[in-house]
Amino acid sequence: MSIPIDDILVNKDHAPSGPVVSSLREPLVTGGKTVHDVTEDICRQVEGKPTTTWMLGMAISLATLAVGAYCVFILVWEGIGVWGLNKTVGWAWDITNFVWWVGIGHAGTLISAILLLFRQKWRMSINRAAEAMTIFAVICAACFPGLHMGRLWLGFYWALPLPNTFGSLWVNFNSPLLWDVFAISTYFTVSLVFWYIGLIPDFASIRDRAKNNISKAVYGALSFGWDGAAKTWMRYESVALILAGLATPLVLSVHTIVSFDFATSVIPGWHTTIFPPYFVAGAIFSGFAMVLTLMLITRKTFKLEDYITINHIEMMNIIIIVTGSIVGIAYITEFFIAWYSGVDAEQYAFLNRMTGPYWWAYWTMMTCNVISPQLFWFKKIRTNIAATFILSIIVNIGMWFERFVIIVTSLHRDYLPSSWAMFYPTIYDVGVYLFTFGLFFTAFLLFAKFFPVINMAEVKSIIKSSSLKQKK
């Protein structure tokens, strides 16, 4: 492990203390940044006045949030009937959006926990924002299991195993929906704690630099009295490690459990054992795409090109190729198994995906998820910022359609042909989805403005020392 060094203590003549970075490698932070530069670059956003771009983004986000909130209000006031669901298709956009947001929420923890354990230093300049994204995405995801309930006002606490006055009435531990409740809440809690612990030293830096009393008080409170002592750093390191250890299995378990919602059912197209790994791969795939989308914007607007380098983008694109290909293989495996199983209903379900009334959704999914990421085999494309940006959005469109295809096309034509029906979304389906977008971007923009978007403390540990600079 590296030992982060407070910039006050650092003298340019000192040798870098314990960096693992080889001098032969490309530096992870470019532009010849000094530790002081790092502090300045990151704190600039926090300490300065909000930029016009930020204000504009915030205005759009808040407007979206307001429109969405209206739709949420109507949904709760009138009933689930304002959505396009019906007696055959009982879930559509709601659970599609839920799984999609949960999927997106995978990248943050994966980057900060798993890559931490694998000692991937390049994660350092992106993990803070990625974790923030995770937390906001999980919040957005959690909106849907709540809002999709017919009686939200009872559901949000009846679904929890709380002692009650109903006698022996208890939740149904057999239900995958209940497992979801546990999985998501655990994941959210661990991610939040992990993220916050990481923020403490940076808050302390801001506190120490604060010029006005409000900042001093707020960041003082947020930094929990961080003193920068060696002992504190040591504890910090061990907590980070423990939390990383806890979070790592969660990255795998959350989407595994989400996939159980479908895998344990009897509906053809849902009832497949391949779902857990396939969902996890898909989640990482979409999570990285979302991280890229956000990072490319943040990098540009906050001028962090030296911290989030082409190298970072390329690394993430490589992960996208790998997970995208896993997802592609999973799609094909499902088809093979449907054919191989000899189960008529199963075969029909998959044939119907490809050629039925929702063929366009299926082929959108295939194009976006399987074909388009293959472009990243070309180094030119995977190091091209514009191409990466476009593809990262395409991947998330594809992943939304993946969930839509799984949920809607399986339900709309299941066992008894008499019940076959179509699902058509209404403006409220769209509106509630927009609500989560509004929520996500509002939260992310607030984060970007008031919190350090890059983990200063960690990044400082990988700054090249002056000796390397002299070599250049």
Place this chain on the structure above:
Amino acid sequence: MSDNKKTYWKGIEQLTNDPAFVKNAENEFPEFLPISDNEEGGSSRRDFLKMMGFGVAAVSLAACEAPIRKAIPYVNKPVDIDPGVPNYYASTYVQGGDYCSIVVKTREGRPIKIEGNELSKISQGGVNAQVEASVLSLYDNERLRNPKKAGADITWEELDKEVAAKLNSIATQGGQIRIVSNTVLSPTTKRVIEDFKTKYPTTQHVVYDTAAAEGMLVANEQSFGKRMIPSYDFSKADVIVSFGADFLGTWISPVEFTKQYSKTRRLGDGKKEMSRHYQFEGNLSLTGANADYRTPVKPSEEAKSVVALYQALTGKKSSIANIDKAAADLKKAGSKSLVVSGSNDPAVQAVVNAINTMLGSYGTTIDASKPVYYKQGDEKAFGTFVADAKAGKVSAVIFYNCNPVYNTQYGADIKNALAKVALKISTSDRLDETADLVEYIAPDHHFLESWGDANPSKGVYSFVQPTITPIFKTRQVQESLLTWAGVEKVDYFEYLKGGWETTLVAQGMSWDKALHDGVIEISESGTETDTGTEEEGDWVVGPPASASIPDAISKINTNYKSSGTELSIYQKIGIGDGTQANSPWLQEMPDPITKATWDNYLTVSQAWAVENDVTFVEGKSNMAKLTVGDTSLTLPIVIQPGQEKETVGVAVGYGRTSAGKVANGRGVDVYPLISKINGMSSYSVMSGVSVEVLPEMYQVAQTQTQQTYMGRETVIQEATLGEYQKDPGAGRYHPHIATWQEESGETSPGNLSLWKGHKYKNHHWGLAIDLNTCTGCSACHVACQSENNIPVVGREEVINRRDMHWMRIDRYYSSRPEEEMSESEQGMMDSRKLELTASNPEVTFQPMMCQHCNNAPCETVCPVAATTHSTEGLNQMTYNRCIGTRYCANNCPYKVRRFNWFKYHDNSQFEDVNTYMSNDLGKMVLNPDVTVRSRGVMEKCSLCVQRIQYGKLEAKKEGRRPNDGDINVACASACPSDAIVFGDMNDKESQIYKMLKIQDTEKADYIIEKEIGEPRAYHVLEEIGVKPNVAYLTKIRNKDKA
């Protein structure tokens, strides 16, 4: 210690030993206390606290004041009414010429449900959808609450005075008085009319029917010299040939015929034969859907095919498909055959009579000595009435519970003619199309508020008794007529009872018993009937006048000429002639064939649609302009497999303008299109029909849009009779799954389970459904809706596929055979090919409700355990606990769960369709034993758990176990074909136990709930191992080959 003798005085008073102080020194409170003030009437601190406590309580109580709804208790408890205990009263449903003997269930004095009366030899406990729905019309908010004069309320006394005065003045001037009605089945009402006629001798009673059968009356008169409709007994027929007669749906007496027919379709150990049924028709009717051989023919060919059959029986080959085959079968069956025709043309009916005579059916399947009195309309007399009225010859007209302005083809004529009639009275229960045009409305009671009787067929009498005190200021028509006829202090009950007493005494019966049973049979040979018609005698059918047959055939040949597109008008099973069109239950009841609700539409064949470029986009299709003569109507198109390709069909009963907010403006009125053939009104229009496809698109609300069962043998299992006779398990599909546990390497899915199964120590409820006897009539559908307070959601929500029906009848057509496919269709993928329907498909009806799975997929997925398994095999739904995740509905392989997308009751969004849950009057029909579900919860078939509990408690009170038959679910009890059997599968004496040949088995570490021995019985989707408690019996068709 120092000297401690200090004295502390309480005050200067003690020191001075003030006498006042000394006096009070011994008291606890020597000083003045405010408490003493109390005695003088002031207020104390305690009082203040009391007052404040009261004040706070009063203020807070006042703040949460709720609207006061007064519940007024009985002063004395009525003898027969116990809260929570239903009473049942036998009564009779009569609507126009339709008849059904019923038992009315009342709770706390309110009729809430109609059941069939098993004592009736005619309906035998069966009902149909319209009968089931009739209880709802009692609580229709559109009913008139007062007699009316020129639109304003009036008292009965005023009305009687005015009407009697006017009638008297008309009668003294010799003005003509007409009473117009549909067929009157009630002998006592006929007596009332006779009394009225005695007082006003210029009165004539004019009778018409909305679906006339006068052709039969006339033909029988010509053939046998007797104007009557004979009674039919389908149960004795081995071969049935029907030409356009929808005898299971709408023709003459469908409930009775369904009962009889189902007996010939039932198969079992002792019975390996079933009837063979041929149908020749233009539209696909419910009856046609049940036929073994169905030939689509144009209306013009329908009459000719009757002739062709006649000739085929005499040895002449026919070019019409299946005629020769039918003839051969008929000949073989001889007297055990029955040929019927739905035609209203006496010539066609004459040929039918000749065929039946030739076959010797009279005496076996047809009993001419026992005529039925259902459709006695006289079109000539009605025509004369219309002409007279137009010519101003009629001075007074009383419309007795009929609506000829709407439901005859003379509507416009009558409307104009009424301007010339001086005194116009209607007894309609609502401001219908006719009542809108009259001066006086003397609204009749609903039949559930009335006394009465009915004479459906010779010797069979049926009684009507009130089941509730009249809700509004209405009055029975009979009383009105008698009052106007000058009878003092009319009491129709006494009149009715007085009329019956002598007859009953003569038969050794009591009035009470007759009312209790609801039906009586009187042997009437040789006696005069109450109809006042000619003497009946022991009349035997002789050979028809043979000379009339060539004449009839030549008439058919001249009258039936095809000219391109033809129109076949029909009645829908639910809406019928439109009298009950304001019933939301019937409006939302999916038509058994098209599965369409809330509309009528033009049914066209697939070939016609292709030829005329009818396009379909997302469920919508083009509208059509239907022109007959100079009348044009715009209506939606529904493609109907089985429709003859040059015939289009459309149902009457829609396009009401004045029936109430449910019915008004739904569909189009096609009564004006009814034509005349051979002097009789005809639902077939053979000339001047043109159809133009319009660019406007419209979506008909259908509850099922996928027509075929996609070759899924696990859903529908069927065989031909020949196969069944060889192997009772023919057509069964036995899924197998691979396992290492068996030597063969495979086993049936039910043998493997993750679950331990259930042990049902007490009861184990189940259903058995015979697909062979189910005709798809949908009586169960409405019965379920009525029993379980199921909301109606309206056309838009049906389009959104959110109908709430707990049970549905899945209707599947057979897929298109390869040879019928076009070239492009042949190039399709197999799965797509299966979606195409045959042009003349085989039809299967499958009632589908919650299957009460023993390994219920819904139960495991509910996060809050709102749906659980009972110890008696029921999958039960706890509404209070449901949070509405809909996971259970998604995971239900049968898709029988229904979600409350909105609040359906007391919601302005639904008040126009779900009327009966939106107003206090309508809510009286709700079953108090069943919760009205709130928004956001899931619901589904409970297997009428309230009935099960009630039956168990009744048995317990008597200290016994419930016997088979004590408890019956709503669908099974309504079923006129006994296709649904409910019972305790643990009870070895139960019908279901015997029917399914249940063997109890237990296996090592898990329990198989019930092993079914009946080879025909199967579980839908057996391969997924959910182990339902509902079993189906295979569909067997009496066909030579599949």
